[in-house]
Amino acid sequence: MADDAYKPRASRDDAAEARYDRRAFVVMMALFLVAPAFVYPVFVMKALCFALFACAFNLLLGFGGLLSFGHAMFLGMAGYVCAHAAKVWGLPPEFAILTGAAAATALGFLAGLLAIRRQGIYFAMITLALAQMVFFFSVQAPFTHGEDGIQAVPRGMFLGFLDLKNQLVMYYVVLAIFTAGFLLVYRIVHSPFGQVLKAIRENEPRAISLGYRTEQYKLAAFVLSAGLAGLAGATKAIVFQLASLTDVHWSMSGEVVLMTLLGGMGTIFGPVVGAFAIITMENYLAELGSWFTITQGAIFVVCVLAFRRGLIGELEAWLRRRRGT
């Protein structure tokens, strides 16, 4: 045992990973800052909202190891509450968005309490069932206006001086919100809490045997994820001046799973790439009509077969191999 004790083997290079993350972040921000000069801002805003949604979802799936199949309830409900707060209560956009996110956080706490004790597929089923209840609530409740949704939501003045009616101002506010959410996810993943979450994912019985009440950690991850998904949904409602049933529909819960898997679950940048890929696809393939779903499905199957770790997951694995660790 003593002879090789002084030869540290296969050390993990956290510094290199952090350098990579920082560089990739700078590139991503640079692209987003100049994007409105080249691409239609509304398109990028939509993609940014979904990217934040996917990052929130990835926090739960990729880092908490929990597959929720009902995340649309947080996106959609936050959208309704935000739209209602802005339109009916006349709150300024920043408070409307925060109210929406807070509602999603509270909903996440309730849903989490019910779901968190279930494992694997049962957890997914409970979240799906709860999301369906939220969907039917949204169809019935007067304040959501059923099929019509809440329309003509005022964008208003952000922080009292940024006029969101200006498309570019709106764009940079959305970018700021996305960046804040993205950095919060990064911080959570790289926090003492994130460490425990990782330990629980790796070996839950061992974590319990050390005295961790693992259900509380999973619940906390669930609530954080729900709140961030709500932030995305609320922002989206202000951007499109609309909160509708689309965002609480189960297919939205499926879409965020696709985005996360396509980009690479458990990676920091994967969900962003996945969201942009899917939103772009939707944009350009929309003219295919009903063939769209089939095409999207086919592309997805090919991607999953070719890049099992997702686009970013494969890229990171390749970079790591090249570094030789």
Next chain:
Amino acid sequence: MAQDTILETRGLTKEFKGFVAVDRVDLKVARGTIHALIGPNGAGKTTTFNLLTKFLPPTSGTILFKGEDITSDKPADVARRGIIRSFQISAVFPNLTVLENVRIAIQRRRGIGFRFWRSESTLDALNDEALAILERVDLRHFAQTNAVELAYGRKRTLEIATTLAMEPELMLLDEPTSGMGHEDVAMVKDLIKEVAKGRTVLMVEHNMGVVSDICDTITVLQRGAVLTEGPYAQVSADPQVIEAYMGSTEAAAHG
């Protein structure tokens, strides 16, 4: 006065669909001792550990820790009382580094698990303590290695290090030396003897060399029930025990 009892079970029983895996076990573990639980394969040793730590609910019976009834505790609460177990199948956090494995335990003890708004680097404050523990088990040079890449024997020592980092009053070790080479067995044996100072150890062990060298009391289980109990010299001379072990080739190979 009799020795201070830290852990006691009364009529502890576990049935799996009519099969009695643990059968009315009355166990008394004296504070400050190393107590061995031995017996042929399938005797119910691991199941007993699972009952003591509440990973399995007992069918009947009570468990007392320091005189308090802990039978209805949750597993995490048992751990918080100071009873930390290891597992028969090596239980490390594979994709955490060796240092992080130990730090997770220290984090729990200090109650800094929920800080999602702080940076990971705040955990560096725990490094000195973690490295000191790794030094004791001769793993310091592997601090930055992912646990999954350690050789089997080192994984087991890492497990002990993590358990130790909790500063448990009572350590439950399930076959800490199984699957190890001679040198590692000797190392782990000395380690257990050393860490047992100031605490109590209850261990399942197949290696009779280890049992005879460091254990104060030995309880022999057979088909879920206590066969006999006492110091090594007495237990090893017991004809019932010899009889029980004759039927077990596995134990013969070990012992």
